[in-house]
Amino acid sequence: MGQLCKGRVAIVTGGGRGLGREYALMLAEQGARVVVNDLGSSQSGEGHDLSPAQEVVNAIKAAGGEAIVNGNDVSDWAGAKAMIDEAISTFGSLDILINNAGILRDRMMVNMTEAEWDAVIKVHLKGTFAPSHHAAQYWRQQAKARGAPVNARLINTSSASGIFGNVGQTNYGAAKAGIAAFTIISAMELKQYGITVNAIAPRAQTRMTEGLRQRTEEEIQRRDPRWVAPIVVWLASEESVDVTGRVFEAGDGILKVAEGWHAGPGIEPVEDPNELGPKIAALMKQARPNADMWGRDIQS
Template sequence: MGICEGRVAIVTGAGRGVGRAYALKLAEEGAKVVVNDLGGTAAGDGADLSPAQEVVEEIRKAGGEAIVNGADISDWAQAQAMVQQAIDTFGGLDILVNNAGILRDRMMVNMSEDDWDLVIKVHLKGTFAPCHHAANYWRLESKAGRQRDARIINTSSGSGLFGNIGQANYGAAKAGIASFTLITARELSRIGVTVNALAPRAQTRMTEGLREVSGEMLERRDPEWIAALVAFLASPAASDITGRIFAEAWGFGYTVGDGWKHGPRAAASRDASEVEGPLRHALAAAGYNAGIERDTFVNP
């Protein structure tokens, strides 16, 4: 008996990389899995169901239950149909793991409108649309007296939480997902739904070429380390964990994000000429945002 025995899960972007590891781990722990993947390139071009089909076949070969779904999760109607497919096939839905994503890295001044729009659409709307339809199913179940112990697990990124040059589109979307997670965790708690997010650090096709890793570092970037956290958060044992952002998830550990905090306060003034002194004093006493070093900028 696995920790997710009998539960029904949707994993988006599950044909490759960390999504594949999530689907396999959830199945290993007893969940019935809808393996969603449009099958496009890392930049979001094309479509191919074969990666998702291969994951389904691997799950079935191991004795689990899984089906393929090729929906574009950023399409409203397709996201709704994906949720309905899980319900119609397996009799319900308990777990939604929003993992699908693409990359179109550019320096902001070189980024096209299409680079911006598509990345925001896939990541941000592609998280919102499945969540909306799944939450409405859970809300109706709750009203009917059949409240489900449900889970939403979203995917943020260190780029969104700490910033990464060349990823203004991707980072903005991932930061938005973190905020979306905090808000929806509060909204859905009354119907038994927990909502958490994590920022995975793994070696996948999305990170190919970004850095050279080997040895222990490569081993610790195996997606299975992250999949174990996802399976636990998806299990009944994690019913009291919600509204959390795991700011780092990999083989070296799971870091609980501490979020934004108020720092030193400068006295306010109605006179613009009086703002500088107190403000500079407060800035000097404050730490820099994560990812920003004091020597990043040349101060006058």
């Protein structure tokens, strides 16, 4: 097997379980030195337990790799910077940041509490922005110091819920849609420094998705996180230098590029709202319907 990430230094947030665990293990298998960040919280974000992250680090070391545990809260500004600083002080550099940490607090919008909204937005959206900001500052400084672009990788985590929508997840979907937009805009801003920015919308059986619906054993196997890890590791490698600003759907038997929003049919502006009824009706007949959770047109 090749060593796609030989010598590179990676941070994986939420790296103690599920998708993050598979990312960390495969990155190490491909030669990366890995910072396994995980608070060890419950699915809904309570508590702290570093043992899952430590188990991943132990597995990496047992296989001959290099890794350390980091228990910082990625949604805390100072904590996110401390995580970036620890990677650099321990391994001498940072090449890859994978923003994977997340929680769920699903509820229908009319029943959702302020705390349920705030917690999910904080972990997913701020927990992506804060580490990305500090990592990008480091990479920009490196690019300026050497007078040449770096070869850095920022990989975020979106979701089909954010791209296409899913009932009961206004908080989670809003955060994940925001992360998709954050990815596209950051890619535009950071390209000049040699930093690519992409995102994964994974379809996997993890703590966060278990129990949401009944699945057959075959379906569970198709949703194993190991099917998502290869595209993440490839995006983390130097081979992916020309791919940026994209969202990839991965897992459950697919690997696709999500194409994002595109302008649809339109008309000339109308001054009188009383005239809009038949015009909007005609537009709606021309417009492509919204997508379902698989990105397929919803049939009326």
